[in-house]
Amino acid sequence: MVTPPTAQALPIFARQTGQPCGNCHTDVLGLTPFGRRFKLGGYTLGGGPFRKTLFPIPPSGKVFPTADELKSVLVPGTASQDAVAQLRSYARQTTSDAKLAKPAATPEQAITDAFAAVQKPEEEPGWFPPLAVMLLGGYTHTQAPDPNWTPGVNHWNANNNTGLAQASLFGGGAMSDNVGVFAQLTYSFPAIADASGKWGWDNVDVRYAQSGQIGGVDVLFGITAHNNPTVQDVWNTAPAWTHPYFTTQLGFTGPATSTVIDGAYSQRVAGLGGYLFINDQLYLEATGYKTLGVVAQTRLGADPLASLGQIAGVAPYGRVAWEQRFGDHNLMVGGFASRFEIAPWSVSGVPVPLDTTGNLADVPYGATNKYTDFGFDTQYQYRGDNYWVILKGAYIREEQRYDAGYIGGIVPANLTNSLNTLRASSTVAIGNDNRVVATGQYFRTWGSPDANLYQGNQDSVPDTTGFMAELAYLPFGSSRAPYWPWFNTRIGLQYFYYTKYSGDTVTSHDKNTFIVYSTILF
Structure with a gap:
């Protein structure tokens, strides 16, 4: 959770939908087909013990979703008697077996019959503010003391640290039948070399969604x-x-170098896009990104200088994915591409001038550096009897061209470079709503040697290769658990093992990192 692109399975969504975590998630952030549909639908699905909006949505609707809203989560050919089982929390919480004893003609009718027995006017349930709080902390140990540590900068030691990593406030859920929000405000505690922590906006996603038929x-x-x-x-x-x-903000939890699409502009851009999900199989998306103004970034807690510079014009992003279900098997293959033309924060080695407020001025330049990213990814999920098996892989290649001549104060040795990222992982989630989760991941980054960009790295390359192993336990994941849907937590163990780190194969094991962490949400 120390990196910006993160979030958690939230109590606010559990309260809104009435679903336990395991219906939407295979492993907290890992989404099931039902969870993907919930997000694509704009975070608007209801069904929980509270009204999903402050004011009833006219016309006075039903608390529980209709068969049309949920038919997409049913596996084609599902037997009638199994339809409600796929949405087991509704049946457990709102109906008895006797109410479902009469067989239905279709799976959709089985859902409708189950919901009809418990329908009540939307005005009857109360409304609860759609807010949640998360605390993340833990213990971090590296095989050798962190070389970035300096005595007296903060309260951390060179090694073996225990403390908080992050505190977040979440807000979100349905604003109307078609509009929903996910928003996060975060206080990040200082990293090993930071003098202090800071507040800032974190991930924000506002959606409008509508479903229908074409032909x-x-x-x-x-x-x-x-x-x-x-x-x-x-x-x-x-x-x-x-x-x-x-993860915590300490230690070494991945490669030191990454592609632009891999987090370089988190919380520093405004993106607007449209998407289609056709026949619950083909996903198409086109999005454009524009850098926020320097003053806006500063006020929102996003350091502009932590990015490569200002995006010239609009950076395009496209995504395509094909998802196919075969009974309990689910397979996705897809790809994505982006192009960022970036005016760096210095020109000919001279920093961009300050404006009258003391912030870096928003000054466009004709010369830009170009970063073109191509990604290919796949995901396989198998839903067994009270367990999940998930296999994932992604490869990103970035082509770089430095027409502006500088990256910060550095002149790249080459006019063009390339950078590659590969990730492959497997996860097994076992138990009531995925109570025990084990994950193994292989990651590798490699690219063109550049004596100036990677000065200090062995062989002047960005290459990093390593493995991550994690074991997690979620004691309060299900609808029958104590304090659900008001409280949730996760306890985890992580180990990062490196065979190469920034080109170094001699002392790479010094970066090996062991972490014990816990998240608390309420």
Whole structure:
């Protein structure tokens, strides 16, 4: 959770939908087909013990979703008697077996019959503010003391630290039948070399969604406005939602170098895009990103200088994915592409001038550096009897061209470079609503040698290769658990093992990191 592109399965969504975590998530951030549909539908699905909006939505609707709203989550060919089982929390909380004893003609009718027994006017349930709080903390140990540590800068030691990593306030859910929000405000505690922590906005995703039919084919259409490239994605292979889902701000939890699409402009852009989900199979998206003004970034807690510069014009992003279900098997193959033309923060080595407020001025320059990213990804999910098996893979290649001549105060040795990222992981989630989760991940970054960009790295390369292993336990994940849907927590162990770090194969093991963490949500 220390990196910006993160979030958690939230009590606010559990309260709104009436669903336990395991209906939407295979592993907290990992989404099931039902969870993906909830997000694509704009976070608007209701069904929980509270009214989903402050004021009733006219005409006075029903608390529980209709069969049309939920038919997409049913596996084609599902037997009638199994329809409600796929939405087990509704049946457990709102009906008895006797109410479902009469067989239905279709799976959709089985859902409708189950909901009809418990329908009540929307004015009857109360409304609760759609807010949640998360605390993340833990213990971090590295094989060798962190070389970035300086005595007296903050309260951390060079090694073996225990403390808080992050505190977040979340707001979100349905604003109307078609508009929903996910928003996060975060206080990040200081990292090993930081003098202090800071408040800032975190992931924000505002959506409008509408479903219908075109030529007899089901189509879901949506518009998304967000502040982090790929945070709008619903598969856990895009950079914003990949492993590790949680970690502390200390230690070494991945490569030191990454592509632009992989978090370089988190919370520093405004993105607006549209998407189609056709027949619950084909996903198409087009989005454009524009850098926020320097003053706006500063006020929102996003350091402008932590990025490569200002995006010239609009950076385009496209996404395509094909998802196919075969009974309990679900397979996605897809790809994405983006192009960022960036005016760096210095020109000919001279920093961009300050404006009258003391902030860096928003000054456009004709010369830009170009970063073109191509990504290919796949995800396989198998839903067994009280367990999930998930396999994921993603590859990103970035082509770089430095027409502006500078990156910060550095002149790249080459006019063009390339950078590659590969991630592959497997996860097994076992128990009541995925109570125990084990994950293994292989990650590798490699690219062109550049004596100036990677000065100090062995062989002047960005290459990093490593493995991550995690074991997590979620004691309060189900609808029958104590304090659900008001409280949730996750306890995890992580180990990062490096065979190469920034080109170094001799002392790479010094970066090996062991973390014990816990998240608390309420």
